Amino acid sequence: MHPRQDFTHHILVPELLSRGYSVWTQSTRGGLNDVSLLHEQALLDMAAGHVFLRDHGFEHVVSVGHSGGAALATYYIEQASRTPGKRETHAPGGRRVPLADAVMPVPEGLMMMAPHVGQGQLLMRMIDPSVVDESDPMSTDPDLDPYDPRNGFAEPPESSRYAPEFVAKYREAQRARVARIDDHARKLLARADDARTRYSELGDPRDRRISLATGVIRMYRSDADLRCVDLSLDPNDRPYGSLFGRRPDLTNYGVVGFGRLTTPEAWLSTWSGLSSRASLLRTAPGSDLPVLLIELTGDQACFPADVGAMTAAFPHPDVTHVRVPGRHFGAPLARGGTPAAILAGEAMAGWLGERFPHQADR
Structure with a gap:
């Protein structure tokens, strides 16, 4: 899921499906129109997706965040991990958001590809x-x-x-x-x-x-x-x-x-680096779960210093950092090279297999 983009046909979907993993994609209520996007409302949309997956019997759910989807995921995990009374009650502009009234299942893990520090940052x-x-x-x-x-x-x-x-x-x-x-x-x-x-x-x-x-x-x-x-x-x-x-x-x-x-x-809520709460460095300490961070070495939005800070910000002992040659949207570094999305998919499948093995592998 991404706060501003439709990930229905995301480049990682076929990579994970071909390796035997079910993939759920969804958009926020604003779809591709971010003129009125509130991250706090997007958390409610993400919560609905998590509830759907649990209601349909998925035993393990791992969030996937690409680019700005990573900061949205960590914001969700931070809020979902809190007791309802400790969740945010209002967006930065003052609008009430009923996170305390929402069922917000916590995923078992988080995988990120080319995560930047958040829309505002x-x-x-x-x-x-x-x-x-x-x-x-x-x-x-x-x-x-x-x-x-x-x-x-x-x-x-x-x-x-x-x-x-x-x-x-x-x-x-x-x-x-x-x-x-x-x-x-x-x-x-x-x-x-x-x-x-x-x-x-x-x-x-x-x-x-x-x-x-x-x-x-x-x-x-x-x-x-x-x-x-x-x-x-x-x-x-x-x-x-x-x-x-x-x-x-x-x-x-x-x-x-x-x-x-x-x-x-x-x-x-979204674009201010001073007021938005959807900062990965702010929310990572509240996301205590296994993490895979895939850095694309030719990224123009997620830079090495950002990666170091993000990796250090997660409190869980199981934080894996993998470097993959490629550019921010999953393309290869050079024409004719292996797309970064394929390499990232391989890394994700390996990481998932070690922590959440398929039923047939047990």
Whole structure:
């Protein structure tokens, strides 16, 4: 399961089926539309899937998380492992979520392929902090422009070279931009809440309309992770470029990208690296179960430092880290190579076989 994608035809499905394992896939209630995606509501969707599997007699259930599906899975496991009274009661934007009322079966294990640290945490490394006016996609602070040669950018495909001082300043500015958008989102929600209160007291239809008109947040320029153009930063086997293309200096200004259009609630729950609770590093300590983490060595979203931090964050003694050559979406590193999804499927089957043997193998 993934918070924003339909995994019905996921590349790992045939790999696991061909090795004798049943596979359940599902989407969140929003499907492929993440404009209003709340991770807390997605947990309820995931819980329904787990209940279905238990009700249909599956003895062992192991969650599979690819990319952003990993942080969703650990958030679910963290909440499912708590007693109902200890679960989250509200999303970051204030909406009540009835996790305490939900049946949330805990899986027996977790397998992850190319897990990144969470939607919000990833975006906070990709967001362009040189934007000075959120209503103007071309507004730029030249001192923070990642694609300005004066700051270390080199003409593609040559790798850029950013000074440590610039990287530190850049990361701080990224957090500051996320904080500003958070503040804007909370102001929009507060305006709607105030109107809702007035309507309950005075009954003015206009207040009721205002309470529903929270608006949407447009967020420009989110393809600006320095690691995608400076291959010396947290190096691995990745090629030049980002998840969105070979020229982040161009795609950064296009319409494709993470978090470009969201409701204030969805921004806070999913895309804010400061407010979202769906951070793998935050939820991993509450996920006490056997874990398989498959790192794809040419990943452009899950980097070696992230892998080290994630592996160390899980409390269970049975945490296995496997490195597989490949790229984030399961492709081989080079044309003609073995797809990473096949190699990952082999690793998953071996890991499962050791811990949850087939009935015939017992």
